[in-house]
Amino acid sequence: MRTNLRRLVGVVALACLCTGAVSVADAATKKPPTMADVIKESKPSDWRTLDPANTLYLDLASGRVVIELAPEFAPNHVANIKALVKEGYFDGLAILRVQDNYVVQWGDPYADARSGEPNQPRQIKTAKRKLKAEFSVPLNDKLPFVRLPDPDGWAAQTGFSGDFPSARDPKLRQAWLTHCYGTVGVGRDLDADSGGGTELYAVIGPARWLERNITAVGRVVHGMELLSGLPRGTATMGFYDKPEQRVKIERVRLAADVPAAERTNLEIMRTDMPTFTALVESRRNRIDDFYKVPLGHIDVCSVPIPVRPAK
Amino acid sequence: MRTNLRRLVGVVALACLCTGAVSVADAATKKPPTMADVIKESKPSDWRTLDPANTLYLDLASGRVVIELAPEFAPNHVANIKALVKEGYFDGLAILRVQDNYVVQWGDPYADARSGEPNQPRQIKTAKRKLKAEFSVPLNDKLPFVRLPDPDGWAAQTGFSGDFPSARDPKLRQAWLTHCYGTVGVGRDLDADSGGGTELYAVIGPARWLERNITAVGRVVHGMELLSGLPRGTATMGFYDKPEQRVKIERVRLAADVPAAERTNLEIMRTDMPTFTALVESRRNRIDDFYKVPLGHIDVCSVPIPVRPAK
Numbered sequence A, B: 001m002r003t004n005l006r007r008l009v010g011v012v013a014l015a016c017l018c019t020g021a022v023s024v025a026d027a028a029t030k031k032p033p034t035m036a037d038v039i040k041e042s043k044p045s046d047w048r049t050l051d052p053a054n055t056l057y058l059d060l061a062s063g064r065v066v067i068e069l070a071p072e073f074a075p076n077h078v079a080n081i082k083a084l085v086k087e088g089y090f091d092g093l094a095i096l097r098v099q100d101n102y103v104v105q106w107g108d109p110y111a112d113a114r115s116g117e118p119n120q121p122r123q124i125k126t127a128k129r130k131l132k133a134e135f136s137v138p139l140n141d142k143l144p145f146v147r148l149p150d151p152d153g154w155a156a157q158t159g160f161s162g163d164f165p166s167a168r169d170p171k172l173r174q175a176w177l178t179h180c181y182g183t184v185g186v187g188r189d190l191d192a193d194s195g196g197g198t199e200l201y202a203v204i205g206p207a208r209w210l211e212r213n214i215t216a217v218g219r220v221v222h223g224m225e226l227l228s229g230l231p232r233g234t235a236t237m238g239f240y241d242k243p244e245q246r247v248k249i250e251r252v253r254l255a256a257d258v259p260a261a262e263r264t265n266l267e268i269m270r271t272d273m274p275t276f277t278a279l280v281e282s283r284r285n286r287i288d289d290f291y292k293v294p295l296g297h298i299d300v301c302s303v304p305i306p307v308r309p310a311k
Helices: A012-019 A035-041 A075-086 A274-284 B012-019 B035-041 B075-086 B224-228 B274-284
Strands: A047-049 A055-060 A063-069 A094-099 A103-107 A146-148 A157-161 A164-169 A174-177 A183-186 A200-203 A216-222 A247-254 A266-269 A307-309 B047-049 B055-060 B063-069 B094-099 B103-107 B146-148 B157-161 B164-169 B174-177 B183-186 B200-203 B216-222 B247-254 B266-269 B307-309
Touching (some): A174 A216, A216 A266, A266 A274, B035 B274, B063 B224, B075 B247, B216 B224, B216 B266, B266 B274
Antiparallel strands (some): A047 A266, A055 A247, A063 A216, A094 A103, A103 A200, A146 A157, A183 A200, A266 A307, B047 B266, B055 B063, B055 B247, B063 B216, B103 B200, B146 B157, B157 B164, B164 B174, B183 B200, B183 B216
């Protein structure tokens, strides 16, 4: 082990490597499993692969950001974003805004340019610029939901729909994606129906107050650090002050349209299996050589949903 | 207004600039005040200056990070960190670790070097390497606490002690600093009493599960983006792989030891005044031209405590 790892803020995944793997089955008699134990003991059936038809690759010079789309939560926006991607709308556009502890946003720097200015807005062929808001969707039986029993102040219920952190309100009879780290949403003007997907953002800080006020379309499942590690913009709301500070988007493609050899093949842990329940518990009550007091709580945005290269 | 600000994820502070300031006093008859309104209408007595005797300047080539220390919550660690700073312990050391969505950590890259290696650990003169943990402090009447009424899953009660987000548990009769964005804590080994302040970290993601398991000593009140915007480390736990990736610390000083002309003079909004109560409400129920549905909730880590240059 590298010597400078010794004096550290502990992370369960590493602490486990020190204590040795404990089988999930042994939990009753030995220490409860850590998250690393749970992952180690997981079966192939605890994982699923991403659907290429609902996966975007946002390619930057620094690498690839993989976004899983959630058509169940924003069907019209997801379809429109796919149409934008198909026609190459995002290719050559840029990351425009990095507001510390809030969002990273990308789109067309000249979206609002006036006629006659040297740089004109990117044209749209078949997709739409504006859509009716999809802030939430009606509760329906087809929408999976593995409820988290822990209390949440922002929503009546929280949990996981597939591998999307989500919330629902039985009284409102509505469900929505929670605005956690990595959630991808649709930038808009003041009018609720003014967004369409030409400008998107990823959450890099607390942002749950945006729920039910903006359309969320998916989440970053890989490469988030390529966005979150960018320098913060110094203009109002974290926009980059100067054109040269913007980060160019090489291109955005739907995974299904990318040759198999160029795909980033990932597996995500299923949230509807006992293994994931054990993982949640390992985060709710951390008991290992580093953690001294289990807190008995976890929130929907603090559960890491494991992702790994597909085998 | 810059044209590319139009298509955006709204921020109350900006939305207010569009809608015009509304006096706090007018709240009953007009739209409730936004956060920007509250700040605009605040009085000088709503603000206080930082105490130079409990303020650290962490100077990087990119700028200054200002850390407010909380001696009420970790008296021995704060005293020891001040002693380390006095003897120049941190000068020339480095940021060693940036783990995405978790922590930025700094200290001595060679803290665990073995005898005979070319780079030897930084020596300590009068301060201590290890102290007994100060994960929480006994509740006492001298500790200010402005309680937030909103429910919190991690702690029995949350609120603000001075301008520190904090939590308490009447049954345990303990209080502690909450691990919010910007909270500064003490790195340690597996043993609870193995930290002393020679290695410190700032929180850049959800980390509330660290509460009551690690000693928190204060929080970054200015310059946080100089830490959070750093490239993520690619070694285990976000450590920088190569020495040249580390970010050098020019020096760390106590503000009281810095000539007046070189100080960063800041004012922080007091949390024990009606103005701050109004600010919290403006975040709990956002009602403006951008937000359509007020959520009726705020959490202790989502309340921005305004900071501004001292006049």
